[in-house]
Amino acid sequence: MRLPALVILLALAATPACGPVFAQGGSVNVYNWSDYIAEDQLKAFEKDSGIKVNYTTYDSNEILDAKLRTGRSGYDVVVPTASPFFVRQLAASLYLPLDKAKLKNWNNLDPEILAALGKYDPGNAHAIPWMWGTTGIGYNVAAIRKRMPDAPVDSLRMIFDPAVVSKFKDCGVMMLDSATDVLPAALKYLGLDPDSKKTEDLAKAADVVKAVRPFIRKFHSSEYINALAGGNICLAFGFSGDVFQARDRAAKAKDKQEIAYAIPKEGSLLWIDVAAIPKDAPNPANALRFLDFLLEPKVAAASSELTGYANGNKAALALMPKEISENPLIYPPADVRAKFYTITAGTADQTRERTRLWTTVKTGR
Amino acid sequence: MKAVIALPFLWLGVFFLLPFALVLAIALGINAPDSVPPVELGFSLKNFVLLFTDDLYLAAWLTSLRIAATSTAVTLLLGYPMAYAIARAAPECRPLLLMLVVLPFWTSFLIRVYAWMGLLDENGLLNQFLRWSGIAADPAPILGTEWAILLGIVYAYLPFMVLPLYATLEKLDAGLLEAAADLGARPITAFLTITLPLSLPGIVAGCLLVFIPAVGEFVIPDLLGGTETLMIGKVLWDEFFTNADWPLASAIAICLLVLLVGPIALFQRQQARSLERRS
Structure with missing residues (x-):
């Protein structure tokens, strides 16, 4: 999931400030870690919503950080690691607050992970947890x-x-x-x-x-x-x-x-990768729809099966094979979770x- | 005609001077982590002062110079005989030999460095060979040491040394050496008094082509080197990405350029003058 620094440099050099393909109207530009979402779910989203997903991937927080800080990245949804990247970007006001009324699936989220994330983002106002680990x-x-x-x-x-x-x-x-x-x-x-x-x-x-x-x-x-x-x-x-x-x-x-x-x-x-909407997102409404799609239990479950990481979606637990949902190294028991810590x-x-x-x-x- | 002359200057202006001015402007600004982009423009020498007060930067710079100088010297020692041999080979063989020098470029640079990792690590081919042959029962890993960095740089930059050397050696008038031999000079004397001085422009060009990028090299030390070897490229990376301090990173880049290109430009001018005088 994390690549050597030089790959980051090469990637930055190869794509200076040219974001994804910009399709006007019904599209959403998603910038995610590679192999971090089940591809068939993306197709299902496109079919259900009629929104075209321009999906691009990266291998390091640093690339994302540099692009967001340069401004006008052109992305609608990005997936930084909460600490130290997302929290630093949040301090620079790089993200839009979430309109939770439009996130019907919000209640699927795991309150424990939300609470941990709340330390970085008070009230969980700007981001939803995606995958997490230790x-x-x-x-x-x-x-x-x-x-x-x-x-x-x-x-x-x-x-x-x-x-x-x-x-x-x-x-x-x-x-x-x-x-x-x-x-x-x-x-x-x-x-x-x-x-x-x-x-x-x-x-x-x-x-x-x-x-x-x-x-x-x-x-x-x-x-x-x-x-x-x-x-x-x-x-x-x-x-x-x-x-x-x-x-x-x-x-x-x-x-x-x-x-x-x-x-x-x-x-x-505890590390948490979060999904959030950059302030200058060209399609913020579609971005919200995409986040709501990420909150669907079957999407999180399918993606955890792909990545082998725990997700922040409590409702997804029942949909996953037991090798994942009952693996104490992926979903540790309560006494181990109680000792997780986060840093500001x-x-x-x-x-x-x-x-x-x-x-x-x-x-x- | 004027347009043809203007073209290189336009190129220089757009792709060198303009970016340089931008980097300089950022270097004179102040780090503003909470704005986009994270710079407050101004005229502050704060970043440059920091570079000269914390010995980290000087130490990293000196390490980079030392490694670049050593690898340039080794590259020259290896590259000169190669270039000489190619230049003296039968004319029909030369294109093939030259192609062999350039051949590694057909593969991605990154893949070639990764290949070296596979050769040099604990259970790599080199150590396997050493164990199998009984030369060393428990060979120490080379990967992660300064030797590995030197090896990587010499390997990666050798063609940049061979090609300019070949270009000068190939033009060398063989008649001069014959004349020297006729007048009783031994081959070694002829080489030292004729071939070597006449190939000086090639030596200078090759050394610069190897030395300059080697100082700022980031990829090779990151992959092949260990943690102890602190080079300026890594320091710059840390400032830009870990600290998200664009102004300080820019200040390092400016210093790198001024401290490197300044002396080199002077040296080249000196070279050019002495060549003029000689001719």
Whole structure:
């Protein structure tokens, strides 16, 4: 789901400010993650509503962010990740408020996810939740067992305790290259508020990561998918969906490595991808109709079957196969969900300070 | 006739000076994350001051220069004999040899870098070979080190070194070398006093073609390098995308251009003058 930064650059270079095809009248320009909606459902929407869907995809929040910030993106519906992207874009007034009277299916949404999202978007005024997941530990079962039979795979100790991580240096450890994902987890590991913006707290979190840095092969936000699947690393701190991808790919490979995912018992950063309407959307009325279509249980259910992620639609649960709706790694039980946390965006200066701190952690400068 | 002369200048104006002016205008503005686009235009040197007060930027810049200089030197050492051999090959062989140099461009640059990842990683072909042959029982991964970055840059830019070198070496009058031999110069002396100085324009052109893009290289360090190697391209990326600070990112781009192109332009002028003097 997240591609290397360079692909983003190439994509940006290849499509400078030229949005989707603009069809006047009955159309809606949707800009979504690739493989993030069931295609047959899109066709059904076109047939039912008579609205043509100009569907384009991206592979990174950064591309979307840059396009929205440039202005006049031409999109009617976009699907950013709530934090830190959507919340930052919301602060820049990039989105239209939703006319909920026109969203007949609103009540299908899961109140728990809405409440979590409400932290970024008070009153859920601007966005609907689409897919969500956790941030946790992906590992190669055999390689971990061989080196540490009693490894605490479901604990943040697995990635932040030098005594544990050092055991896996030889088989390879990767961590997300993202200050907004790793530092909150380190704060959680220390028992501090994961959303803390205090300089002294962040410095402590940075020290935690610095202590394990010698054992980490690389900080990168997408390479771990291939690396885990190919047996080049044995441990990664990453996004649930990405680890599932690695697991499925590894299971198909000829030497069949077993990759597993664990949600840290201390708590996991909840990520939510949301659907929203940019302020300068050319077809806002059609955009609302499209959002209402996304709120239909069968659409969310079919898309979860495609992606393997949980969706924010409570009514969709009954329509999904049990392998998804009863999978505790996709839809964790209440006690695990109770420990989910989210983080707020903070000011531009705080962002800069955090990014700078992260660079220091990674490079020792 | 005038139109023909004006065309390159028009091109330069539209595709270089105009974008440059825009970037400069943004660099002199102030970061305004809550507006679209996220810039408040003005005349502030704040961004440039920050670049020179935080040693991160200088350190990244120096790393980039070091890696670019090393890889340019290696590319030259590899490229010169190749170009020389092609220029001295039988005329009917030359097109084929040249085509072989250009052949990698037929595949996407990105795919070729990904291929290197497959060769160099822990269980990659190289390590498999080392284990199989018994040269190293437990070879260290090359992927994620500065060596991998150097390898990637040298591989990717080698054709840019070979082609200009070939162009100058091919025009070299073989009679000069014969004359040198007749007058008793040994091949090495003839090479150092005749071939090398005469191929200097090709060396300069090739080195610039490799060095300039290598300094700002982002793709190769991101994919092949590790986290420790901080290059200016990555810093620029962080400012633009992670911090969404367009003015500071623009200031870095301006500094990159001024600090790189300025000295190079001066150097080239010097070169041109010395060539004129010689002829």
